[in-house]
Amino acid sequence: MTTFIRYGLIILLLLVGKPVIAADSPVAFTNPLLQERYYALIGEIRCLVCQNQSLADSHADLAQDLRLEIYQMLLAGAQDEQIIAFLVERYGDFVLYRPPLTKSTWPLWFGPFLLLLFGTVIAIIMIKKYGTDKATNTKLTESQQQRLTTILTEDSTQERS
Amino acid sequence: MIRYLLPLGLFIGLIILFVFGLQNDPRRVPSPLIGKPAPIFNLPTLESADVKLRLDDLKGKVSLINVWASWCAACRIEHPLLIDAANKNALNLYGLNYKDKREDARRWLHQLGDPYIKSAFDQSGKTGIDYGVYGVPETFVLDDAGIIRYKHIGPLSKQDMDDIILPLIKQLEATAS
Missing domain, CATH: 1.10.8.640 (Cytochrome C biogenesis protein)
Known part of the structure; x- marks a missing residue:
């Protein structure tokens, strides 16, 4: 109580x-x-x-x-x-914590969007460049392909024994 | 090549931005009152509640309004400079005693000297608000028509007085008459 x-x-x-x-x-x-x-x-x-x-x-x-x-x-x-x-x-x-849109506050309001745009463009360029580089590199020449197959088969025979 | 130059360029750009940014004092906020008529006031003077000081009393001549208080440590630093400047030049220097006690302010002037023609006694701080005062001491330069031409925030240095305030007064006096 x-x-x-x-x-x-x-x-x-x-x-x-x-x-x-x-x-x-x-x-x-x-x-x-x-x-x-x-x-x-x-x-x-x-x-x-x-x-x-x-x-x-x-x-x-x-x-x-x-x-x-x-x-x-x-x-x-x-x-x-x-x-x-x-x-x-x-x-x-x-x-004012939220300043009005004037000439001098223009960078404040739109600067971040410009930076975002800049970053996106850079990212797209990088992805395109390195992305295609990798894509071309994955194609092996015939001799490389042969080597790979022999290595892989050797490996599997070793494991079995 | 551009792979190394681009980050370096960005880095140098940032450094330049920081160097300039750090030289700015965030406490010095530009006053929106510059170029506008000084806010009207009608206040008792420090010496007597019956004697008034009004903005109209300042008009007709280029004048200075110095916002001060006995509780303000930086005012004490600035004070000898004001006395010196008032002695050497025919300054129309008025005080705005901001949020002070009458006895304290009077004692202060008695001890340190009184460079002001008159000091208005703004006990409530309302006139201070009208003048956008936020960091005592502050000094305003008014032209003969009562337009605010310059505002200095914080204690005046000798350099501020000799390089900015006095030349500005001279220039305003030349255009006034």
């Missing part, structure tokens, strides 16, 4: 405990839709202080301020695009 109560309490605690997603952001949402958008946004924006962390992950002072700013803008009814535009205006495209 006591173990039952103990496990029951643990499960209860796990149920009521709030999942910790963002690093210390004291935000409270009454609207779950806004909350969803908030977490989606702060996960998509790069923190400029610790550049390999998103706003959601970063403990930097600036990240806290920007999270608060995003929170307030969401409560004020701003669209996601407006919030992203607000940040890009100030910090540049660099804040």
